[in-house]
Amino acid sequence: MQINRLFEIIYILLNKKSITATELAEHFEVSVRTIYRDIDTLSSSGIPIYASQGKGGGISLLDDYILDKSLLSEKEQNEILYALQSLSVVKAPESDDVLERLSRLFNKNKTSWIEVDFSPWGSDKKRAFQFTIIKDAILSRRIIEFNYISSSGKKSARRVEPVKLIFKVNAWYLQGFCLTRNAYRTFKISRMSELLMTQEVFTEKVLSELPNESQTDNTQKWIQVCLKISAEGAYRVYDEFDEKDVTRNWDGSFTVTASLPENQWLIRYILSFGADVEVLSPNNICDMLRDELNRISSKY
Structure with a gap:
């Protein structure tokens, strides 16, 4: 991919005083003509790159050049690095390599600002x-x-x-x-x-x-359910319900009014709160909970 090759050419030149077109062609496994086309592209983009003839000659960058003096603003550089870092934590192809190169080009330290782990807490x-x-x-x-x-x-x-x-x-x-x-x-x-x-x-x-x-599943019926959740259950309230559906009460408890599916999942979901929840309405959900609790207690 040409854009990757262009960045790597600059990266190589930042770490070497000079390199020949033949050496670059062998490194990238392309023709010398392709390398010179790349050099023309970089030069026309404002990169201070030049070629010298004769013994000891080759392709070079002006001394003390870093990319942040040319194409991208400080904000744009950070946005690119942050985007690449977010990709690197999920192991997107070549993202680590590109991130390392661009960090050097922008003369910035690679800062770990994000961590993404798709697996649940406690998973193996x-x-x-x-x-x-x-x-x-x-x-x-x-x-x-x-x-x-x-x-x-x-x-x-x-x-x-x-x-x-x-x-x-x-x-x-x-x-x-x-x-x-x-x-x-x-x-x-x-x-x-x-x-x-x-x-x-x-x-x-x-x-x-x-x-x-x-x-x-277009047959699924949804109903309006009103729950009172104690202060001890607060840790789940804002994780699982929209803020507009939650009212905080004077005693630290919460009243939640939300649209939920009317099925067996709802009964088991409410039971997952244990004694921290009270169903205020509708009454048929209270009846279903009572029946489920009776079935549970009969086993013990």
């Missing part, structure tokens, strides 16, 4: 490795294979063309075209096992928008 290395496989498969357009357990507990083998990783409601999901079902599907990462990236390359399909979960 195997779970973290899943994200690396999925990311690599998306970027290289490779088909992946895995076993998947549905919300009903049924296990099935899947072959998928991965498209996008999504984080939603405290969980990671993969969207892609499921070759097993011949349709786009959304998979919860925590339900995937025995993940494998194959050597099969797929052609990206033309799709304006990936279907979301609500599009795949």
Whole structure:
């Protein structure tokens, strides 16, 4: 890629007093003519690069030159470095190498300003490795294979063309075209096992928008639920509900009014708060909770 080669030429010249076009051509495995075209491109862009003839001659930069005196403002340099650093933490191809070169070119220290870890808290290395496989498969357009357990507990083998990783409601999901079902599907990462990236390359399909979960289940009924959550449950309130749906009470508790799906998930979600939650409405949810608690207590 020419832009990468141009940056590396400058990087080499910053570390060498002079280098010949033949040496650069051998380094990049291109022709000498291509190197001279690159030099012309850099020169026309305002880079103070020159070539001298004769013994000891070669291609050089003016002494004390650094890139921040030429093409980019201080803000633009920082934006480029920050963007590359955010890519490097997810191991985007060649990002570390390019980041190191540009840091030298801009005469800046490489500062670690961001850390991205796709794996959940407390997860093992195997779970973290899943994200690396999925990311690599998306970027290289490779088909992946895995076993998947549905919300009903049924296990099935899947072959998928991965498209996008999504984080939603405290969980990671993969969207892609499921070759097993011949349709786009959304998979919860925590339900995937025995993940494998194959050597099969797929052609990206033309799709304006990936279907979301609500599009795949139009029969789902949503209801308005009012909850009172104690001060002890405060750590979850603003993580899981929109601020506009939350009212703080005088005693430190919270009243939350939100639209939630009316199904068994809702009952188990409310129970996950333990004694820190009280359902104020609707009444039928209170009845469903009471029935579920009775079933639980009967086992003990």
